[in-house]
Amino acid sequence: MVGRDTKYTGGFLLMNYIFDVDGTLTPSRGSMDVEFANWFEHFATHNAVYLVTGSDREKTLEQIPKYIYNLCIRVYQCSGNNVWEQDTEIRRNEWMLTDKQHHWLLDKLHDSGFRPKVGNHIDVRPGLTNFSIVGRGCNLEQRYLYRGWDEHKKERETIAKAYNEKFKDSVATVAGETGIDITPIGGGKEQIMKDFEGPITFYGDKTMEGGNDYTLAQAVAKRGGKVIQVESWEDTFNSLQGKENVV
Template sequence: MADIYLFDVDGTLTPAKSKINPFFQQTFLSWMQDKEVYIVSGGSFTRLLDQLGIEIMNHTSGVFACMANTFYQKRDQINPICANEWNLIYENKFVPPKNLTRSLRSYVSKSDYHTKTGNHYENRTGMINFSIVGRNATAAQREQYAVYDSEKKERERIAGKLKEKYSDLDFVIGGAVSMDIFYKGNDKSQVVKRYFNEALKNNRLHFVGDRIAKNGNDYALAKVLRRRKNGFAYEVETWEDTAALLKTPPFA
């Protein structure tokens, strides 16, 4: 029985919305060499490419981006060094319900948080990413909001209210400052039914993420895997935790 490894990115392989640590980049690349590895992230494919670098991306067996609403594989699955072109295997479309963006703007204007940098929601394939502090925030501003949110639970409160208003959608906490919005079922767990269902019968599937707790954007996939005999999920808080995890079974 073989092992297949799935990794989230923000808070798992990299600091949130930042590039991978250069030392860990080489460590992870070396670890990947003889393994079947997939990326499962809320970020877009182009952002993941910027965060992880072309070498890591080329050594994956596939990349599930935008909460697994898009799936990419290399055209050349045999030789990573030649794998600079990618095929889009599938994508889900997202048509926002009427008044959703108006609701999001309203929560931004009503928030008591003192810093709002603009660019508060981003349309991605199959989803929307929403942030009170805004995507233009600096790393320091993001850290400040993360501290505020950990105390006030603002994202959790907003997500709860939006779920009541838009029953067809899911609103889950993603990264350090944002939430991901998508149609129910179009979360990271869809990788199992769309791609790994047969593989789980004869392989062990290991998923590493930082938002495995309920209401996190890794929760759905972790929940589905833990219900399967050969599925496993591991929660980390930082890329340093992941680096340590790679030194232990079944990763080492």
């Protein structure tokens, strides 16, 4: 099992708290709220805390303070395809899209009627590729525009479904407010479950079918763990404050 000892001295297993990051601990692509971060520092000091996110380490550290990152037993970057304990890289998956898959995504980008498209549409990470029609360089106004477009057109759901029907070696899921995450079969967030024993509580904002938290949520529920679907970091904060076992 992972990291520091996750048992009480009496032999009872600690609750393992697993948190998605974007939309669960932070605003979408934003930094962690200062009040929440101060509270969460205490929580992570006294509980077994893990993070799992589609983002790479550099982007996560733009959102989560380094001192909180280092309090986590493990951080599963890129949906578990790149794993860190503080400043030590534990493992890395080198899977990448094929040229055929890459060009297929470019065709979907060209076909989309959304404007503007601001660049950096295909972001290659260890074991994961993120695809965004608006582009990862979008500002808040452009992100808001695309979110409205996508809510009306269901563009990301449509693209992800078409990808999954065409390619059988990997899976596309809706991620965050503007992206689609693509991982190899078995390389989604569910893969981290092999590292855990004992009780689990998982917080995520995309636990519904088609979301990039879905497979992990299903795996946690199958294990008998608790899945808490949130709509924002405020939901997470409020839920944690209401827990009896919060120190």
